[in-house]
Amino acid sequence: xxxxxxxxxxxxxxxxxxxxxxxxxxxxxxxxxxxxxxxxxxxxxxxxxxxxxxxxxxxxxxxxxxxxxxxxxxxxxxxxxxxxxxxxxxxxxxxxxxxxxxxxxxxxxxxxxxxxxxxxxxxxxxxxxxxxxxxxxxxxxxxxxxxxxxxxxxxxxxxxxxxxxxxxxxxxxxxxxxxxxxxxxxxxxxxxxxxxxxxxxxxxxxxxxxxxxxxxxxxxxxxxxxxxxxxxxxxxxxxxxxxxxxxxxxxxxxxxxxxxxxxxxxxxxxxxxxxxxxxxxxxxxxxxxxxxxxxxxx
Amino acid sequence: xxxxxxxxxxxxxxxxxxxxxxxxxxxxxxxxxxxxxxxxxxxxxxxxxxxxxxxxxxxxxxxxxxxxxxxxxxxxxxxxxxxxxxxxxxxxxxxxxxxxxxxxxxxxxxxxxxxxxxxxxxxxxxxxxxxxxxxxxxxxxxxxxxxxxxxxxxxxxxxxxxxxxxxxxxxxxxxxxxxxxxxxxxxxxxxxxxxxxxxxxxxxxxxxxxxxxxxxxxxxxxxxxxxxxxxxxxxxxxxxxxxxxxxxxxxxxxxxxxxxxxxxxxxxxxxxxxxxxxxxxxxxxxxxxxxxxxxxxxxxxxxxxxxxxxxxxxxxxxxxxxxxxxxxxxxxxxxxxxxxxxxxxxxxxxxxxxxxxxxxxxxxxx
Ligand SMILES: Nc1ncnc2c1ncn2[C@@H]1O[C@H](COP(=O)(O)OP(=O)(O)OP(=O)(O)O)[C@@H](O)[C@H]1O
Ligand SMILES: [Mg+2]
Numbered sequence: 001x002x003x004x005x006x007x008x009x010x011x012x013x014x015x016x017x018x019x020x021x022x023x024x025x026x027x028x029x030x031x032x033x034x035x036x037x038x039x040x041x042x043x044x045x046x047x048x049x050x051x052x053x054x055x056x057x058x059x060x061x062x063x064x065x066x067x068x069x070x071x072x073x074x075x076x077x078x079x080x081x082x083x084x085x086x087x088x089x090x091x092x093x094x095x096x097x098x099x100x101x102x103x104x105x106x107x108x109x110x111x112x113x114x115x116x117x118x119x120x121x122x123x124x125x126x127x128x129x130x131x132x133x134x135x136x137x138x139x140x141x142x143x144x145x146x147x148x149x150x151x152x153x154x155x156x157x158x159x160x161x162x163x164x165x166x167x168x169x170x171x172x173x174x175x176x177x178x179x180x181x182x183x184x185x186x187x188x189x190x191x192x193x194x195x196x197x198x199x200x201x202x203x204x205x206x207x208x209x210x211x212x213x214x215x216x217x218x219x220x221x222x223x224x225x226x227x228x229x230x231x232x233x234x235x236x237x238x239x240x241x242x243x244x245x246x247x248x249x250x251x252x253x254x255x256x257x258x259x260x261x262x263x264x265x266x267x268x269x270x271x272x273x274x275x276x277x278x279x280x281x282x283x284x285x286x287x288x289x290x291x292x293x294x295x296x297x298x
Numbered sequence: 299x300x301x302x303x304x305x306x307x308x309x310x311x312x313x314x315x316x317x318x319x320x321x322x323x324x325x326x327x328x329x330x331x332x333x334x335x336x337x338x339x340x341x342x343x344x345x346x347x348x349x350x351x352x353x354x355x356x357x358x359x360x361x362x363x364x365x366x367x368x369x370x371x372x373x374x375x376x377x378x379x380x381x382x383x384x385x386x387x388x389x390x391x392x393x394x395x396x397x398x399x400x401x402x403x404x405x406x407x408x409x410x411x412x413x414x415x416x417x418x419x420x421x422x423x424x425x426x427x428x429x430x431x432x433x434x435x436x437x438x439x440x441x442x443x444x445x446x447x448x449x450x451x452x453x454x455x456x457x458x459x460x461x462x463x464x465x466x467x468x469x470x471x472x473x474x475x476x477x478x479x480x481x482x483x484x485x486x487x488x489x490x491x492x493x494x495x496x497x498x499x500x501x502x503x504x505x506x507x508x509x510x511x512x513x514x515x516x517x518x519x520x521x522x523x524x525x526x527x528x529x530x531x532x533x534x535x536x537x538x539x540x541x542x543x544x545x546x547x548x549x550x551x552x553x554x555x556x557x558x559x560x561x562x563x564x565x566x567x568x569x570x571x572x573x574x575x576x577x578x579x580x581x582x583x584x585x586x587x588x589x590x591x592x593x594x595x596x597x598x599x600x601x602x603x604x605x606x607x608x609x610x611x612x613x614x615x616x617x618x619x620x621x622x623x624x625x626x627x628x629x630x631x632x633x634x635x636x637x638x639x640x641x642x643x644x645x646x647x648x649x650x651x652x653x654x655x656x657x658x659x660x661x662x663x664x
Contacts (some may be wrong), residue, residue: 103572118304189383191379191381191383192383192385192386194350194370194379194383195377195379195383195385195444196350196352196378196385197350197369197370197371198348198370198371198372198376198398199371199396199397199400199444200401201371201396205400210385213385213386213387214386214387230354236387284349291477
């Protein structure tokens, strides 16, 4: 072989191998996206189907084979749940109840929970025993407590009231808030509050003026958790209330008990019921991201 | 203004005793530096003084008042933390004004004082920024600004410069010194940095394992360390230790011999030494000379570090490591430096427990 030939061969091999590498790189860098897209399609398909059913006339819902693409759309189902019918109240009242109860109960749970978490995390009150005991409040499924709660609520006149649900939801979510916030409290720099003590702040001032702002990202996580937990809760809402004061989760299955199976209407109501939660999570996300950018130390 | 007195202060965390009975008096306007190895309790002692930590025993007295039960604020102290501890959600102005806000000063009075403090620290153009928009040096200045706005009587600094790079550290060190001169306030300063300790301190307190090893003016500690620990803690490069033996004890002096057989007479109190006692002598790097001295030791040069006007000769003598300072420019040959001369008046002598038998350069002795 002449030396020129060798050179040519080698350079061709280099070209080929680099092209191959580029292909390989493209594949390697794209396969996570393939996996993620696949998973997303799998996870989001039911959501897509709800949207589809919500906008379909009743006759199309059960057609076989099912039409995968949106055709023949209608607003009838939305109209039905929004304006109500002789047998069904409009959805707005239920959404209102859910919103009121979720917001008030979340605010209570967050206020109590963050104070509690601060005391436990900063001053180690009660050692690990107390914090474990608080968490253990959530080991029981709500259904296990329904009978005693029902009896207590009847005695106290709390059955079927906003106040009753607000109280019980606050109590149920405080442990979640405490546990979530304790982590944030422990990882937040203690020196900030110590600096505040030296600057003349008392415990309460240091907590409100210094610690709370630093804990904001954690608080928004906790707010999202509690709000969505309460918004989605069904068992207690159904057992301890549900006649005069009914939440959206109680409303949805009611639609089924009318004359016919109102699948389109249920889908439409479901859509309306998840919207507030999505909006709320979206708003909170802004706080989450901003909170992480705080850089007061070092 | 204040005089701080600590009487037999002790502190334990759980079962570990961290501060073991400390007595200390710090005079008005004094600049005292705490040094010591990591974990010896410097920060803990500072926090006890500040009131962020409660002493288990002993008394903390400011002027003539026992302040053990007073809050940090009531003690009238200001503290600069190693991490600066700037409030991340407040602007520089709000950070500096926070102590004033806590004592309910009027907003215009706060603004005035903050502006004045910002001017002296040259951060007046940063007042609207938030801490995450500041450089390390600027954060440091803000942290100092927050302490000076309310005229505290006692300043505590816990390694305030350790997060800065070398240049900035020197700059801020000078800044702190100026601050001390201007405010004439009492300052206590914790550092790992010898240069900071030597340059800033009126007195240095050397701590080890929760007890004070020695207190004194920087040069006094350097020249008259009471034990091997203090001797090796101050000075860079470190003091050299060589093992020696007593061959003869005379009146007010002893004759020692080194491993190589070199003999020399050292004036020292001889009450506690006997013939054949094992001792350690300490020689600072700058006390070696290539020629001269009362006696000399063999030297095996391994490396010369040239730093410009001085160079450090690393090597060994009879298996003992030695670093010697050499004040002549240029490369030195291994053969030229085959022995090092020592002036016996400038050496330190320690007994087997590490205590100094004779201080090195005390005026009346040399
Ligand atoms: N809150 C605490 N709980 C338990 N142990 C502690 C606590 N604070 C400090 N210690 C222990 O006390 C000892 C002294 O700590 P301290 O922070 O005072 O050391 P230091 O001299 O400041 O060290 P460094 O130079 O590393 O800052 C260490 O052994 C440390 O582990
Ligand atoms: Mg420390």
